[in-house]
Amino acid sequence: MAIAEFTIIPIGTGTTSLSSYVADLHKELEKHTDIQFEMTPMGTILEGPLERLFEVIRLVHEVPFLHGAQRVSTSIKIDDRRDKHATMEQKLQSVKDKL
Known part of the structure; x- marks a missing residue:
């Protein structure tokens, strides 16, 4: 099980607001029910x-290309731990246990 963090930035959209692009990305992610995802700011x-x-x-x-972005x-970033099963929740819990 791997954990990946990614950031997608459409460039040249004509506006500084990207929330509509983020909403479109979220809609695409919801189609993939076989993986877990969590959006952050x-x-x-x-x-x-x-x-x-x-x-x-x-x-x-x-997705941004499909909605007009030209770039x-x-x-x-990928955390691919193979010595034991790791999840997003487990990683957070490990830190909380130490606090």
């Missing part, structure tokens, strides 16, 4: 098999 976190996360990020990367910048 600065990006989105996905949880699932690594190959599937790459696939979903690629699909979501295309899109996507940043991705």
Whole structure:
């Protein structure tokens, strides 16, 4: 199980507001019920098999183009832990247990 955080930034949209693009990205993510996702103010976190996360990020990367963006910048961070099962919830709980 891998955890990935990504940020998609449409460039050249003619406005500084990106919330409509973010809403479109969220709608696309909801179609992929086989993975977990959590949107944050600065990006989105996905949880699932690594190959599937790459696939979903690629699909979501295309969404701004479908809504008029001419350029899109996507940043991705991946935590692919293979020595034990790790989830978004487990990672947070591990820190909370130490507080």
